[in-house]
Amino acid sequence: MISVFKINARPGRFACFVLPWVLFVVCFLLYTRASFVRHQENPRDKLVPTVTQLIDGVKRSAFEEDRKGDLRLWVDSWASTKRFFIALIIISLGILIGLNMGAFPYLELFFYRFFLFFDKVPALALLPILFITFGLGEVSKVALIVIGVMPTIVLDTFLRAKEFPRELNIKAMTLGASHFEILYRVILPNIFPKVLDTLRLNLKAVVLFLIAGESLAATAGLGYRIFVVRRYLAMDIIIPYVIWISLLAFSADFLLRYWIRHKYQWLNK
C-alpha cells in the first residue's frame, strides 16, 4: 500500500479490476444508507426513494403502459436518440467545413472569424429566438444542439488541419496528388481519429443542449420526462432517468473510444 503514491507504480490485476469500481460502490452505499435513515424517520419520504422503490419506478416506466398506452421509457429514449443522432450527423458536416478552412487559405479568411465569433454566442441565449422562429417542434431542438456544438467541431478540425505538417502535403503533391486528394486522402485520414476524439469529448455538450431543449418544449424525450415528473417530486422516476441518460452517453463515448482504438492503431505511437 506504500506504493500508492509512486508515479512509477504498477498496479496488479486485482487493483486493476477493483479500483475503477470503488467509487461507484461507495456512492451506492451512501445512497442506500441515506434512504434507509430517512425512511426510518418517515416511511412516506419521497426525496430519497429506497432501491426497491427505484426498481419499481423503472418497472413502471419501462414495462407498464401509461394512460396513452405507451411504454414511456422507450418512447422517451427513442425520441431523444433520434434528436441526438440527427444533430450528430449535422454536426459532423462541421468536420468538412473545418478541414476545408484549414487547408484552403481563402476559405480560412472567409469562415474563420465568423466561426470564432459564432462559437462565443451562448446557444442557450438563442433558444428563445429559435423557438420564436422555428416554433416548438423538432427543428429548434436540433438547431440548438447544432448551434451549440458545431462551432467547436469546426474550429477544432480547422486547427488540426492547419497544424498538419506542410511537408506531407508537399510530399503528396510530388506523388501527383491533386489539391482535393490532399484534403481527403492525406489530411482528413490523418486528423480524423483526433477529430473523433474531440467529438467524443463534446458528447456531453450535445446531451446538455438536448436536455435543455427538451425541458422547455417537447411531448416526449428523456429530458422532457424528468422535468414533467419533477412537479410530482417523483424521484423514483427522475433518478433512474438520470442514470439512464448518463449510461446512454457513456456508451456512445465508449463506442467511439473503442472505434478509435481499434480502427486507428497507427495512432498509438
Added chain:
Amino acid sequence: MHSHILELNGVYQKYPAKKKKMRTILSDINLQVSPGELVTVVGPTGCGKSTLLRLILGSERPYQGSVKVNGAEVKEPARNRGIVFQQYSLFSNLTVRKNVMFGLELEYFSLPGRFFGFNKSKLKEFKEKADEYLQRVGLLEHSEKYPHELSGGMRQRAAIAQAMVMKPEILLMDEPHGALDMGTREEMQIFVLEQWKQENLTVIFVTHDLEEAVFLGSRIVVLSQFYAGNTSSGGAKIVKDVPVGWELPRPTSIKHSKKFSEIMQSIRHEGLDPHFLQEIRDFDLRHNDSLSLNTTENWD
C-alpha cells in the same frame, strides 16, 4: 533541346524582415545540372541550402529569376520531382507498402474512381511494384508495419522507395540523414549511391555534413554568405562548384584517403570559413555546367 535537366538563372530569394525591409537569402544563383548527376549542396548554417531546394521543389517561388526543370518553369511541387525530407516523409496512417503504393494509386484512381471503378488487378500490379522497390531498399519484411514502428534509417529508406517508385526526373533530398546516427548514416550513404547508379537518377542532395557531401557527390556546390563585398544582408552565392570523380562502387574507406581530406580542407577553407572572404571573381566554379563569372580563365 535542353541538355540540362535543371536550370536556375539569376535566382534571388528574399524574405520579408522587420520594418518592411527584405532580407536577401540567395543572391544571383546560377546553376545548371545535367541528367544523372548527384549534386551535393553544402554551406554554412543559414546560407539558404534548404531554401534553394524548396525553390527547385516549387514549394517556394523565387523573388527574382527563373527555376526550370526540363525547360519548364517550376510553379508548385509536382509529380516530376521527388522529395525526401529529414522527417515527415511518410504518411503515418498508412503501412510502409501503402506508403509506397500511394503515388501509383493516385495516378491511376481518381477520387470518385476509388468508390466506383475499383480495379483489383491494377491494385495487385501496384502492390507488386511497391514490393519490388521495398525489396530493393531491404524493407520487404516490414511492409505491413506502420512508420512509427520503424527505426529512423528504415523510415528514410521507405521514404526513398516511396519517391523512387514514381520515377521522378529529379530526386531532391533535404538533409535526409540529419536525424540518423553515424553508423546508420554511412549505411544510408552507400544505399543512396547504389540507388543513384542503378536508377540513373538525378539527385540534388542538401546536407550540412561536409564529409557526406564530398563522399556522395559527383558534383559539389558550396553556398555561402561569406564572400568579399558582402554585407550581412547580401545573401548567399555559389562560391564553389566542383566535380568530384570518385569511382563506383565507392568504399567508405576513401573517406580516410589523402585526396578526400584535401578536398574537405579546401571546401572548409574556401566555403565554410566565415573569415575567409573571397572576391567574387575568385570563386572556384570549375564544373563544366557552372556559369562561370570569369570564363576566360582555365582551371585545369
